[in-house]
Amino acid sequence: MTASGPVASFNPEFESLTCFDCGAHHEIGRLHSVCESCGLPLQVNMRLKPDTDPASVIDRSIYSLWRYSKVLPVLPEAAITLTEGWTPLVQADGQTWVKDEARNPTGSFKARGMSMGVSAAVALGARRLVAPSAGNAAGALAAYGAAAGVEVLVAMPEDTPRQFVEECRQYGAQVELVPGTIADSGRWLAEHRSPDDFDLSTLKEPFRVEGKKTMGYELWEQFDGDLPDVIVYPTGGGTGLVGMWKAFDEMEAMGWIGATRPRLVSVQSDGCAPVVEGFRRNNRRTEPWPDARTTAYGLRVPNPIAGFICLRALRETGGTAIAVPESDIEKAAAALSAATGVDACPEAGAAWAAHETLRDRGWIGPEERTLVFNTGTGLKYR
Ligand SMILES: Cc1ncc(COP(=O)(O)O)c(C=O)c1O
Secondary structure, three states, rough: OOOHHHHHHHHOEEEEEEEEEOOOOOOOOOOOOOOOOOOOOEEEEEEOOOOHHHHHHHHOOOHHHHHHHHOOOHHHHHHHOOOOOOOOOEEOOOEEEEEEHHHHHHEEOHHHHHHHHHHHHOOOOOOOEEEEOOOOOOOOHHHHHHHHEEEEEEEEEOOOOHHHHHHHHHHHHHHHHHHHHHHHHHHHHHHHHHOOOOEEEOOOOOOOOHHHHHHHHHHHHHHHOOOOOEEEEEEOHHHHHHHHHHHHHHHHHOOOOOOOOOOOEEEEEEOOOOOHHHHHHHOOOOOOOOOOOOOOHHOOOOOOHHHHHHHHHHOOOOOEEEEOOOOHHHHHHHHHHHHHHHOHHHHHHOOHHHHHHHOOOOOOOOOOOOEEEOOEEOOOHO
16 A cells, blocks of 8 residues: 555655654644644654665765655655755864855755755645744745745844845745744744644754754765764754754664764853753753843744753763853854855854864864854855
8 A cells, every 4th residue: 555645755764753852642644833742842753773774875866965865754756955955064174174054045054954844844734834033044934935835924033134034025925024032023923823824933843853964964974974073053943953963863773873972062142042051050941041132143042942952962962052252253253254265154153153262171172073063154144
């Protein structure tokens, strides 16, 4: 018997959908947001076999994240794709590399998650897609919605740079500008969306993380079947961090790596640092950050729903969390661009500054291979 309906769009190795926190199971063939029991994020579980030959998983003839479709929940035939992922590493100095996510469609790593999230949502019957965003996720959702032929409504803070707003309108999306932070935009959407709209907010659906996890698989290939010692990641909602952490567990389950992990570092601005504060206090969950302010808009997420997963990922990998002074971010982004030729966004500026601080403190040793993420283009902020 062959599968039909939405399930036909999914990889037969997509085994189950469970809650990240309480483990409750959810039916695969339906649109879900968060866990129906506890309201926390859901995770996709792929069926993985020990001793899997990487050559049987990776299709090296495909130069996008779809080269890993054997470990992705959506089948390539059902993909809404603009050729996202497979971004280059740029060497910054002897032991530091930058992964340049500005090369993605719409100029940021959000393309990875939205390709997967929109593909799954459309396969499951979503007609209109909505999301609050700091800017880059909105642009990516607008583009993938256009590619899928579905309507998009995004809500963004009213001080989001105009380029992000114009970009969304260019793709035909409806844009609402809301006073406050992304949290206020989320509240506006919750009040104004219609019941049939599907919400693709960060970690309020399980598939964007699956797109983001491909960054972890790419690093493994780009480091010749190994991983860097440290990964420095500018953290807002935490999808990329959670995605890579999940990818490393999957690789271990397939026998590609051992128990050792890259030490994950969450970087935030001192104007909005709920993950850093939760880590410092050794809390299990993050607390809402009052009066969040930063011009690294992707980091202005005062109350990330997946804060507890980020904290788990940092602790389990022996990582850390660090807040960069807001006043250092712009010049650090310029320093990163000047040192490498990479078009750095402010969020990557924060990551670059944090990386330098951690090297100066000796937390990153001189011989340790370090990967810093440039999560998006700087052009949209200027
Ligand atoms: C350029 C940039 N960097 C980093 C982030 C934070 O990403 P995440 O939600 O995966 O933590 C964002 C999110 O908007 C972003 O746009």
